[in-house]
Amino acid sequence: MSAKRRIFLVAAEESGDRLGGALMAALRARCGDTLEMVGVGGRDMAAQGLVSLFPIEALSIMGLLSIPRKLPMILRRIRETTDAVLARPPDALVIIDSPDFTHRVARRVRAANPAIPIVDYVSPTVWAWRPGRARVMRRYVDHVLALLPFEPQAHRELGGPPCTYVGHPLIQQLDTLRPNALEQARRDASPPVLLVLPGSRRVEIRHHMQVFGETLARLRAEGVPFEAVLPTTAHLRDSVTAALADWPVQPRLVVDDAEKRAAFRAARAALAKSGTVTLELALAGVPMVTAYKGSAFEAWVARRMVRVPTVILANLVIGDSVVPEFLQEDCVPERLLPALRDVLGYTDARRRQVEAFARLDTIMSTGAQSPSERAAEIVLASLRSAAA
Incomplete structure (x- = not known):
C-alpha cells in the first residue's frame, strides 16, 4: 500500500471507543503513516491521533425510555457524521458497536455512495432479538467483525453479511x-x-x-x-x-x-x-x-x-x-x-x-493474533478489495 489510504471510523460510546483505539493501533503498526484515520470517537481513539468530529459523551444512552429525549441531538449527529463521510469519501468506513447510531450512518452512506466498503466491528445482538436485522444488514454492511465465537454461525443461519470471529478484548x-x-x-x-x-x-x-x-x-x-x-x-x-x-x-x-x-x-x-x-x-x-x-x-x-x-x-x-x-x-x-x-x-x-x-x-481462542490484529487484517482486506 504505497499511496496513502483513508479510513473513516465511527464509535459512539466508550466501549466502542476502546475497540476503536486498539484497532487504530493495530492498523498503524501494519501501515505506519501510509494510512490516514479520521472520524468520531473518544479518548482511546484520540490517543491514537483521531480528532473527533464532536464529543461522544452525550450519545451514551441506556434504556428505551431515554431515547426520545435525546432523539433530535442524535439525528443531528447522524447527519453530521454522514455528511463528513460523503464530503471526502474514504477507502473504507468502519462502524463500531452502538448500532442505533452507527447503522443509521452506514445506511445513509451506502445509499449515497455504494462504492465505499463498510465494516461493522461488533455484531448487533441479532441472535437474541430482532433476528430480521441480520438479513437487512446485507444491504449496507460488507463484513461483520464478531466479538463472540457463536456469532458467525448466527449470521449464516439468519442470512446476514459475511461475519468473522476476531475475538473479545477480554481475552487479552x-x-x-x-x-x-x-x-x-x-x-x-x-x-x-x-x-x-x-x-x-x-x-x-x-x-x-x-x-x-x-x-x-x-x-x-x-x-x-x-x-x-x-x-x-x-x-x-x-x-x-x-x-x-x-x-x-x-x-x-x-x-x-x-x-x-x-x-x-x-x-x-x-x-x-x-x-x-x-x-x-x-x-x-x-x-x-x-x-x-x-x-x-x-x-x-x-x-x-x-x-x-x-x-x-x-x-x-x-x-x-x-x-x-x-x-x-x-x-x-x-x-x-x-x-x-x-x-x-x-x-x-x-x-x-x-x-x-x-x-x-x-x-474463545484467537490463536497467535490478538482481536485487534485480526480485526485490522480484515479492514485492510476491505481496502485492498476496493482498490482491485
Missing part, C-alpha cells in the same frame, strides 16, 4: 484476571471475598442497589461469613456511596482499575448485574449469581422480543446455562440468597460453574 486481559498463588490462597481463605457488581450506569445503580443490599444483609444474618467488595467507576462513586448509606453490610468500595482487577483475582464469588461483566467473571474463574431489573416497559418489550434461553453472556458463550439468572420479578432477596449461598460454598452448583469456565480459553 487474562493475566490481569487470573490469580497468582498468593491470590488463589486468598480466594480459598475465610472470610471469602464476595464481589458486588450492581452495574456501570446510574439507572442500573438505581434498579439494583436496594435488592443487592438487602440480599447481603440477609446473608450476614444467616451467619455466612464474607468480605464484600464493590468495584465501581469514578463518575459513579457519589451515586453508589449515596445508595450504600442505609446498607447494614458496608462493602469496601474500589474505584481504581488495578484494585478492581486485584479484587477479581481474590474473589470466591460474585453477585452481579447481567452484562459483559459476567464474561469477565467467568474468564477470571469466579462463580456468580446474576440479576437484572429494568423498567416495566423494558421488561414488557424484552418478553416479547428476546429469543434466547438465557441473557447471561457467559452462558451464551459456553453454550450451557450454568450461571443462575434472576430477572425482573425474580430479582428479589428471597431468590438471590440461596443461590449466593451456594456459590460461596463448595457445592455442586459452584463446581459446575468452575468446570464450565475452564472451557472458555479454548472456546
Whole structure:
C-alpha cells in the first residue's frame, strides 16, 4: 500500500471507543503513516491521533425510555457524521458497536455512495432479538467483525453479511484476571471475598442497589461469613456511596482499575448485574449469581422480543446455562440468597460453574493474533478489495 489510504471510523460510546483505539493501533503498526484515520470517537481513539468530529459523551444512552429525549441531538449527529463521510469519501468506513447510531450512518452512506466498503466491528445482538436485522444488514454492511465465537454461525443461519470471529478484548486481559498463588490462597481463605457488581450506569445503580443490599444483609444474618467488595467507576462513586448509606453490610468500595482487577483475582464469588461483566467473571474463574431489573416497559418489550434461553453472556458463550439468572420479578432477596449461598460454598452448583469456565480459553481462542490484529487484517482486506 504505497499511496496513502483513508479510513473513516465511527464509535459512539466508550466501549466502542476502546475497540476503536486498539484497532487504530493495530492498523498503524501494519501501515505506519501510509494510512490516514479520521472520524468520531473518544479518548482511546484520540490517543491514537483521531480528532473527533464532536464529543461522544452525550450519545451514551441506556434504556428505551431515554431515547426520545435525546432523539433530535442524535439525528443531528447522524447527519453530521454522514455528511463528513460523503464530503471526502474514504477507502473504507468502519462502524463500531452502538448500532442505533452507527447503522443509521452506514445506511445513509451506502445509499449515497455504494462504492465505499463498510465494516461493522461488533455484531448487533441479532441472535437474541430482532433476528430480521441480520438479513437487512446485507444491504449496507460488507463484513461483520464478531466479538463472540457463536456469532458467525448466527449470521449464516439468519442470512446476514459475511461475519468473522476476531475475538473479545477480554481475552487479552487474562493475566490481569487470573490469580497468582498468593491470590488463589486468598480466594480459598475465610472470610471469602464476595464481589458486588450492581452495574456501570446510574439507572442500573438505581434498579439494583436496594435488592443487592438487602440480599447481603440477609446473608450476614444467616451467619455466612464474607468480605464484600464493590468495584465501581469514578463518575459513579457519589451515586453508589449515596445508595450504600442505609446498607447494614458496608462493602469496601474500589474505584481504581488495578484494585478492581486485584479484587477479581481474590474473589470466591460474585453477585452481579447481567452484562459483559459476567464474561469477565467467568474468564477470571469466579462463580456468580446474576440479576437484572429494568423498567416495566423494558421488561414488557424484552418478553416479547428476546429469543434466547438465557441473557447471561457467559452462558451464551459456553453454550450451557450454568450461571443462575434472576430477572425482573425474580430479582428479589428471597431468590438471590440461596443461590449466593451456594456459590460461596463448595457445592455442586459452584463446581459446575468452575468446570464450565475452564472451557472458555479454548472456546474463545484467537490463536497467535490478538482481536485487534485480526480485526485490522480484515479492514485492510476491505481496502485492498476496493482498490482491485
